[in-house]
Amino acid sequence: MKEMKRAETRCGYIFILEIMVLAFLMLVSIAGATPFAYITNYGNDDVSEIDTVSVIDTATNTFITTIDVGRGPTGVAITPDGSKVYVLNSFDSTVSVIDTTTNKVIATVDVENGPIGVAVSPDGTKVYVTQCRDEDGNTAISIIDTAKNKVTDTINIGHYDSLGDIAVTPDGKRVYVLAEGGPTSVIDTATNTIIATVNVGSYPGGIVITPDGKKAYVANGYNNVSVIDTATNIVVATVSDRIGSVSGIAVAPNGSKVYVANYGYGANNIYDGGGNISVIDTLTNKVTVMVPLGKYTYGVAITPDGTKLYVANDYSNVSVIDTSTNKVTSTVNIGTRHLGIAIGNKKVQNVSHTTPSEFNSLLVVILILYIWRKSTKI
Incomplete structure (x- = not known):
């Protein structure tokens, strides 16, 4: 017994x-089960959220945590496997590397001048960082090896006021780099050399490439979007109707739509401090709808399944848009001066x-x- x-x-x-x-x-x-959104908080000197990154659970639209990074965080990008987040610190001329399983900074990478734009290669092995010009007026791109988290190469672009946003084609063979006061440069990633330049609109601020790699959309600061045929590197269309002072851009995972954040848009394209999203149909290159938001819309990112669009409103909050209805369904209050936003793929979180x-x-x-x-x- x-x-x-x-x-x-x-x-x-x-x-x-x-x-x-x-x-x-x-x-x-x-x-x-769901991806997380990482939003940079550029902040002000009189707020506690300065120089941080906020993390949002996109399943519940709830705040998860705040991560301390370097001074003046702006751009942000996530590796394809969702394991690392790269944050540009404009005042420190550094890049913070965040481990998404712990949401802790695991490395800080020095770059020569103030970083502006960031993009990760499709295979996740390289991070491309554009920079401000140096004392001699030269601009360059730093290439970070994600295994070592060190700069392993530099590409000189030319004498421009500054470089801007950057995007990598889905096959990883080409990199498109925006420049203020100059053309968009096309780089062969096998040789790290410029193989073409494309003249777009004034003050280009953001660029995305469609998932099929056939078109690049460049958001220009003065009220239009240039559409580049990547096979010929020629501008084949310019979208100007219902486009405001552009500050951010994102493309749907299926490539059917491009979402443009208008920092300030009023009657006759007059800046009024308001903000909204212009939705472009990539088949017709026409704006089909505008979604009104809070003031000063800036960064924009879409979930991997394409169902939700997240918009960082510079001085206020983060708006969540249902892409099937183009309606704001939620608002998340976090930090202040939200400039950059990125959403990772599905991954195991802590x-x-x-x-x-x-x-x-x-x-x-x-x-x-x-x-x-x-x-x-x-």
């Missing part, structure tokens, strides 16, 4: 251990990100299984 009871006790311990392991795996699965409701659900499951075990006397 005693041996039987001991055996039952051992079985009970084993059962509980099995349930604990199952619960842990479920926690990890739940935590990694299990501490599991919400209380999810954890309570797991406890209910464990309790039911425990009662069933006792009732069947297994």
